[in-house]
Amino acid sequence: MEMSGEQQIPASQADTWKALNDPGFLKDCIPGCESIERVTDTEYLVHMTARVGPVSAKFKGRMLLSDLKPPHSYALAFEGQGGVAGFAKGSAQVTLSPEGDATRLSYKVKANVGGKLAQIGSRLVDAAANKVANDFFGAFNERMAALRSPAVEAAHEEHHPEPIPRDARLPDLSTSTLVFFAAGALVVFIVALLTLL
16 A cells, blocks of 8 residues: 655644644644654654444554654665554655645555455455545644644744833933933832831
8 A cells, every 4th residue: 555645734843743743743643543652752652442444442552753854865674563453564665845834744554454454355454544544634733723823923923012101201311311210210219128027
């Protein structure tokens, strides 16, 4: 089986890369995923339930990341065992490129299946794989867009209010006069504080 595609991710390239390397974030986006455990910086154990046509099975597998070029691309190899349902193994290449405020994610996947999965037929396996990919990217994009909601962006942006225009009725003061006034006010404040204590 071979599959390729592109997705427009509503987030920066750096944020997309970070999300793709966050096991908890990925787990919440992958349909049927029960856990993703980081073994090392490049190896993960995955437990998930998948349904392909009439066959439903729990899969245990592992993913190995390689050829990492943050935040541009990486390759991954995967293999999974589903007991009597069969096995799946393969590889994928993922590339990220910036597109304005968004990111273009391109992927190419090659996979082989065996056991009952292979007996079902390639059309059903391809349809199931496309559904999982569509469901994953739907959830992933939704979560990435939520991170960029106006309320979240406003919390991350520094707020610089417009300067208040000067009142023309106030007299002009030199900088040295203002410094003298500020120093005097500070002395009065300290003396008042000492008197109260």
